Structures are given as C-alpha cells and as structure tokens.
Amino acid sequence: MKNRLKVLRAERDWTQADLATKLDVSRQTINAIENGKFDPSLPLAFKAARLFDMSIESIFDDA
Amino acid sequence: MTNPNTNSETSAWATNTARNTVRLRYWTLTWVLTMALANFGPPFLWRYEPWLTAGAIFVNLMIGFAMINANKRYLQGSDELQKKIQLEAMALSLGVGLVVGLSYSNLDVTSLITFDAEISHLVILMVLTYAAGIYAGHRRYR
Numbered sequence: 001m002k003n004r005l006k007v008l009r010a011e012r013d014w015t016q017a018d019l020a021t022k023l024d025v026s027r028q029t030i031n032a033i034e035n036g037k038f039d040p041s042l043p044l045a046f047k048a049a050r051l052f053d054m055s056i057e058s059i060f061d062d063a
Numbered sequence: 064m065t066n067p068n069t070n071s072e073t074s075a076w077a078t079n080t081a082r083n084t085v086r087l088r089y090w091t092l093t094w095v096l097t098m099a100l101a102n103f104g105p106p107f108l109w110r111y112e113p114w115l116t117a118g119a120i121f122v123n124l125m126i127g128f129a130m131i132n133a134n135k136r137y138l139q140g141s142d143e144l145q146k147k148i149q150l151e152a153m154a155l156s157l158g159v160g161l162v163v164g165l166s167y168s169n170l171d172v173t174s175l176i177t178f179d180a181e182i183s184h185l186v187i188l189m190v191l192t193y194a195a196g197i198y199a200g201h202r203r204y205r
Contacts, residue, residue, distance in 0.1 A: 024076040025142040032144055032204040041143050 002061045006034045008052050023047055076140075083137040090130040097123040144204055152196025160189040 009019050016034070020027040023044065032038035040048070040060075049056045100108075101119040109115040138149060164185045171180035 021074055021077065026080075026145060028201070028204060029142050029144040037204050038144050038147070044143060 001036060001039045002063070003033060003036070004059050004061075005030070005048065008054075008059065009034075022051055080140050083133070083140045087130070087133040087137045090126065090133040094123065094126045094130045097126050148197060148200030148204065151200055152193050155196040156189045156193035159192045160185060163188060 005019070009016070014022075016030045017027045020030045023030070024047075025044065029038065029040075033040055045056050045060055048059055052059060097119070101116070101123045104119050105111045105116045138146060141149065167180050167184065170176045171178075
C-alpha cells in the first residue's frame with residue numbers, strides 16, 4: 001500500500017523516531033510502513049490521520 | 064485510544080514497552096536459574112532429599128507461570144509489527160518443533176538412531192528456530 005507518511009513527516013521536520021513516539025509504535029514500524037513493507041491496522045491509520053489532521057484516504061492509497 | 068498530539072502519553076508507550084522487556088528478561092532468567100537448581104540441586108546440593116527436590120520443582124513451576132504472564136504482557140504491549148514478527152516466529156517454532164520433533168521421536172522408537180531422543184533436543188530446536196524466525200522477521204521489515 002502506498003502512503004504519504006514520509007512526505008508529511010518531512011514537511012513537519014519530524015524524524016521517524018518522532019513520528020513513532022507520537023503514534024505509540026516503534027521506529028521500525030514507521031520505517032516498514034513508509035517503505036510499503038507493512039500495512040498499518042485501521043486504528044493506527046486513523047491515529048495517523050488525526051495526527052496530520054487529514055483523511056485516511058489522503059494519506060494511504062491502495063491503488 | 065490515546066491522543067496522538069499528547070507527547071507525555073505517547074512516550075509512556077515506549078516506557079511501558081521497556082518495562083515489559085525488563086520484566087520478561089527478569090522472569091526468564093529467574094526461571095532458567097530455578098530450572099538449573101531443580102536439575103542440579105538434588106545430586107550436588109541436597110543428596111536427593113525428596114522434599115527439597117519437590118520444593119525446587121514447585122518453585123520452578125510457579126516461576127514458569129510468572130514468566131508466561133510476563134511474556135503475555137510483553138506481547139500485549141508490543142506494537143502491531145512487533146506482534147506480527149513474534150507471531151510468525153512462534154508459528155515457525157511450533158510447526159518445526161511438532162513436525163521435526165515427532166519424526167525425531169519416530170527415529171528413536173524404530174531404533175534408527177542409537178541414542179535416546181531427549182526432550183531437551185526438542186527444546187533446543189524450538190529455541191533456535193524461534194530465534195531464527197525473530198531474526199528473519201526483523202530483517203524482512205527493517
């Protein structure tokens with residue numbers, strides 16, 4: 001699944017560790033999601049959407 | 064669900080995970096030490112005194128349950144990718160342990176091997192398979 005986490009994180013000048021802390025996950029998990037190796041669960045996707053104040057569809061794209 | 068904009072709450076997750084890891088490490092080490100005591104105590108420390116041997120085995124069993132509880136808490140506190148890695152490693156370990164363990168037992172039952180198939184061999188196999196599964200999982204998702 002493609003996603004814009006890396007771009008959104010870079011826009012805010014956050015490291016992977018910063019984002020991991022804000023989402024209550026490990027840095028490895030953020031890295032795996034950004035690289036498309038792991039798809040987040042719905043609760044985690046909602047959490048990311050709330051954090052960036054965006055809709056889930058505008059962050060994650062399953063096309 | 065916690066508010067992602069609250070740093071004090073989010074850092075609590077990492078603290079809790081670290082605490083769970085330390086707790087699991089402590090109970091695992093204690094379990095291994097009491098296992099050694101239950102095995103080596105009778106011949107080397109108390110000359111097979113039945114009550115002491117039974118006590119050592121009982122203490123080891125109780126600490127084993129505490130270790131299981133610590134492992135459960137560790138898994139519950141892990142994030143979803145960590146849980147996935149753990150699940151895949153445990154599935155691999157259980158599957159290999161079952162299949163290879165029974166074939167190994169058959170080799171012993173049919174006298175195709177000259178030595179006894181010990182339960183400790185199975186435990187070593189499962190531990191090594193689990194460790195390999197964890198290593199492979201971390202490499203896959205790094």
